[in-house]
Amino acid sequence: MKILYLINQYPKVSHTFIRREILSHEENGIEVLRVAMRSDDPNDMSKVDFTEYEKTHYVLKQPKFELLKHVFSAIRENPKSFLKALKVLFKMHSASKQSLLIHLIYLVESCNVAKVCKESDVDHIHAHFGTNPAEVAMYTSIISGVPYSFTVHGPEEFDKPLTLNLNQKIKYASRVIAITNYCKSQLFRWADYEDWQKVGIVHCGLEDNFFNEQTLNSKREGDEYRFLCIGRLCEQKGQLLLLEAFSRFINAGFKAHLTLAGDGEMRVAIESFIKQHNLQSNVTITGWVDSIEIKELLSKSDAMLLPSFAEGLPVAIMEAMATGVPVISTAIAGIPELVVDKVTGFLVFPGSVNSLEEALVAFTKLNQIELDAIRKRAFEAVKKEHNITTEAEKLAVLVGAKE
Numbered sequence: 001m002k003i004l005y006l007i008n009q010y011p012k013v014s015h016t017f018i019r020r021e022i023l024s025h026e027e028n029g030i031e032v033l034r035v036a037m038r039s040d041d042p043n044d045m046s047k048v049d050f051t052e053y054e055k056t057h058y059v060l061k062q063p064k065f066e067l068l069k070h071v072f073s074a075i076r077e078n079p080k081s082f083l084k085a086l087k088v089l090f091k092m093h094s095a096s097k098q099s100l101l102i103h104l105i106y107l108v109e110s111c112n113v114a115k116v117c118k119e120s121d122v123d124h125i126h127a128h129f130g131t132n133p134a135e136v137a138m139y140t141s142i143i144s145g146v147p148y149s150f151t152v153h154g155p156e157e158f159d160k161p162l163t164l165n166l167n168q169k170i171k172y173a174s175r176v177i178a179i180t181n182y183c184k185s186q187l188f189r190w191a192d193y194e195d196w197q198k199v200g201i202v203h204c205g206l207e208d209n210f211f212n213e214q215t216l217n218s219k220r221e222g223d224e225y226r227f228l229c230i231g232r233l234c235e236q237k238g239q240l241l242l243l244e245a246f247s248r249f250i251n252a253g254f255k256a257h258l259t260l261a262g263d264g265e266m267r268v269a270i271e272s273f274i275k276q277h278n279l280q281s282n283v284t285i286t287g288w289v290d291s292i293e294i295k296e297l298l299s300k301s302d303a304m305l306l307p308s309f310a311e312g313l314p315v316a317i318m319e320a321m322a323t324g325v326p327v328i329s330t331a332i333a334g335i336p337e338l339v340v341d342k343v344t345g346f347l348v349f350p351g352s353v354n355s356l357e358e359a360l361v362a363f364t365k366l367n368q369i370e371l372d373a374i375r376k377r378a379f380e381a382v383k384k385e386h387n388i389t390t391e392a393e394k395l396a397v398l399v400g401a402k403e
Helices: 016-027 047-055 064-077 079-095 100-120 132-144 166-172 181-190 193-198 213-217 239-251 267-276 291-299 315-322 353-364 368-385 388-398
Strands: 002-009 031-038 056-058 124-128 148-152 175-178 199-201 225-230 256-261 283-287 303-306 327-330 346-348
Touching: 002 016, 002 100, 002 132, 016 031, 016 047, 016 388, 031 100, 047 056, 064 079, 064 100, 079 100, 079 132, 079 166, 100 132, 124 132, 132 148, 132 166, 148 166, 166 181, 166 193, 175 181, 175 193, 175 388, 181 199, 193 199, 199 388, 225 239, 225 291, 225 353, 239 256, 239 267, 239 353, 256 291, 267 283, 291 315, 303 315, 315 327, 315 368, 327 353, 346 353
Parallel strands: 002 031, 002 124, 031 056, 124 148, 148 175, 175 199, 225 256, 225 303, 256 283, 303 327, 327 346
Antiparallel strands: none
């Protein structure tokens, strides 16, 4: 079977889970075509991402006249299908806050993807994210006749389900994939009851080389606690709240260092907070890091902190748990399905500085036996539920690529 993976931006430093899924399919003998609208700057890519970049067909790299030519070809070859797609487009627009032009651009993109489907004899289309990739996949499927599925991660899809018209995307899909039970429940909210049977769960996963039990024996060296927070520097990730809790922790007399691995629109505000609270020697901002650098940072950390206000189920949590780094995170969305408080990690109330500070203090009071027990249970949980080989096989079965 040949699957076309449709993604808005690929490869991308924060979307390593998609790359892992694709490579796992290929290891299992499934042919995968990578199609994306755009990519990160190839000059800033890791070696493995650059290899993926070279394998990917980019729709928007084509001249505009080529894109329009494919639209006229779609009209000429499949006039009824094109008109059906156009009818669905107007229905999507009626529920959307986006301009009609944006939806028409998605239709233009889908005509190009439909051409790739025809030329490459594609059997199935799979998109990641229920936002514009799912809309392009839907139009492509209507025009080409190739069935499609899509994976929903959250939280963006659930912030504006009516505007994104999730109901229609689910209606036309052959399968819809949720990454957690929480995600599945939210899809049930917006899907028609008769479409519930389309929804299955496939977790994001890690490669086997993450599950190295030797990492579980790591111990903190010295008297300084080393904390790590991985993620885009933005409101949703809650780094400013974390810094407030961390500042109190330092002022209470604890020796600690916090590394913020990532970059984003709130970097200036975060740097300003660090300066105002004299935390320059206690906090480091790395900027964007690749998967190799993340592993290195995890190997030097005592705990990973994730104070997010909205999430799906962050891959960073899985990576930490797989490498023996305890996780302190907010009890939101799918996170409690993997991080069970005081069993496989620690959960705090979202939006609460006090809860974060209390968790940091409680972490310092754990003895080595208690800490190792949490590490071991966390490792076993993530290995059981988030192995990419197992999860990719689940997806292959759900979309009909494997029996």
